[in-house]
Amino acid sequence: MGERPGLSKGELEVARLLWELKSATVRQVHEAFPPERDIDFATVQTYLRRLESKGYLKGRMEGRTRIYSPRVQPRTVIRDTIDDLVERLFGGEALPLMRHLIEDRGISPDDLAQLRAMIDRLEEDRHE
Amino acid sequence: MGERPGLSKGELEVARLLWELKSATVRQVHEAFPPERDIDFATVQTYLRRLESKGYLKGRMEGRTRIYSPRVQPRTVIRDTIDDLVERLFGGEALPLMRHLIEDRGISPDDLAQLRAMIDRLEEDRHE
DNA sequence: AACTATGGCGTACAATTGTCTGTCTGGCAA
DNA sequence: TTGCCAGACAGACAATTGTACGCCATAGTT
Numbered sequence: 001m002g003e004r005p006g007l008s009k010g011e012l013e014v015a016r017l018l019w020e021l022k023s024a025t026v027r028q029v030h031e032a033f034p035p036e037r038d039i040d041f042a043t044v045q046t047y048l049r050r051l052e053s054k055g056y057l058k059g060r061m062e063g064r065t066r067i068y069s070p071r072v073q074p075r076t077v078i079r080d081t082i083d084d085l086v087e088r089l090f091g092g093e094a095l096p097l098m099r100h101l102i103e104d105r106g107i108s109p110d111d112l113a114q115l116r117a118m119i120d121r122l123e124e125d126r127h128e
Numbered sequence: 129m130g131e132r133p134g135l136s137k138g139e140l141e142v143a144r145l146l147w148e149l150k151s152a153t154v155r156q157v158h159e160a161f162p163p164e165r166d167i168d169f170a171t172v173q174t175y176l177r178r179l180e181s182k183g184y185l186k187g188r189m190e191g192r193t194r195i196y197s198p199r200v201q202p203r204t205v206i207r208d209t210i211d212d213l214v215e216r217l218f219g220g221e222a223l224p225l226m227r228h229l230i231e232d233r234g235i236s237p238d239d240l241a242q243l244r245a246m247i248d249r250l251e252e253d254r255h256e
Numbered sequence: 257a258a259c260t261a262t263g264g265c266g267t268a269c270a271a272t273t274g275t276c277t278g279t280c281t282g283g284c285a286a
Numbered sequence: 287t288t289g290c291c292a293g294a295c296a297g298a299c300a301a302t303t304g305t306a307c308g309c310c311a312t313a314g315t316t
Contacts, residue, residue: 008273013216020219026293043275045294050273064282065293078217078228088141089209091148094229095239100206101222102246109254111223116247118230119240126237136303154263171305173264178303192312193263260315265308272303281294286287 005054007077014047015056015070015077023069133182135205142175143184143198143205151197 007015017032018024024032030044048068051057058071090096101107107115135143145160146152152160158172176196179185186199218224229235235243 005272009212009216010274016217016219039274040276041293042277046273046275049295061294075228075232079232081213081217082225082228082233084137085209085213088137089144089206091144094233094235095242097210098226098229098239098243099246100203100210101226102250104203104207105210105222107222107250111226112247112251114223115226118227119244119247122230122235123240133302138304167304168306169263170307174305177265189264258316260313262311262313264311267309268307269305270303271305272301274301275299277296277298279294279296282292284289284291286289 004056004072007051007054007056007081011047011051011054011056012077012081014044015051016074018048018051018057018068019070019074023067025065025067029068132184132200135179135182135184135209139175139179139182139184140205140209142172143179144202146176146179146185146196147198147202151195153193153195157196 014029017029021028021032026041026045026048029048030039030041033039033044048057048059052059052068056070056072056077057068059066059068061067086092086094086097102112102115142157145157149156149160154169154173154176157176158167158169161167161172176185176187180187180196184198184200184205185196187194187196189195214220214222214225230243
């Protein structure tokens with residue numbers, strides 16, 4: 001599709017915050033960072049600028065403040081990112097990744113229940 | 129622990145192949161790449177050298193050929209990589225990642241069954 | 257002996273990434 | 287007014303990453 005440049009780790013981080021805020025100024029994104037992630041205002045600004053020039057966000061001026069908002073669906077970016085990771089780290093197979101998530105990284109009982117619900121729902125759909 | 133530098137995408141790719149081969153020369157790793165991933169022999173060599181200097185691999189000379197083998201468990205690297213990804217892309221929650229894997233990226237019936245088996249096994253363990 | 261393939265090693269180098277320093281402008285509080 | 291703050295915009299810059307060239311040595315071939 002759009003064949004966009006691909007995002008770095010830092011850019012991803014900022015993109016996620018922006019999706020969460022739906023639409024925001026540089027300052028709002030900067031404040032959305034957890035306090036321990038000590039990142040400079042200008043750095044966030046640079047990331048947003050780059051995200052815009054790569055086509056992931058669009059920015060419009062509101063008075064003299066720039067408001068950024070998403071231009072591509074999170075889902076798209078997530079898919080591409082995960083696909084790439086699965087490819088490089090597991091040779092393209094997703095199951096080992098799930099195994100890791102479930103077995104090696106602890107999963108809470110609550111999440112486990114939700115996970116089970118997810119697959120139940122999916123299997124139901126598959127049988128009509 | 130060891131506070132190792134962290135791996136780039138390309139390095140991860142090479143590291144994975146090496147884990148798969150257990151132990152290998154530059155050439156063997158190079159040949160392990162799928163044909164469509166057109167990568168230069170020297171590039172692979174550089175990656176291996178860097179992986180060694182970062183402490184992920186160890187290399188020993190066998191005659192005049194260098195044999196690389198893992199120095200850290202795949203699991204460790206995988207954990208760190210996934211943790212980082214989950215942090216940046218999902219704000220630290222793993223469940224959305226699973227949801228993505230199951231719902232947005234298709235999962236085969238076969239994988240689904242295996243996934244279910246994993247969950248069953250885990251739940252059984254939890255109840256002693 | 258000359259040639260070729262294999263492999264080590266050092267080095268190069270452009271692009272990308274992560275981080276910031278400046279500089280300018282328009283409002284708002286003192 | 288007189289500054290100070292918010293924020294835009296431009297550009298700097300070192301580190302990392304991806305990719306590769308070239309030189310040298312040795313072992314096997316002709």
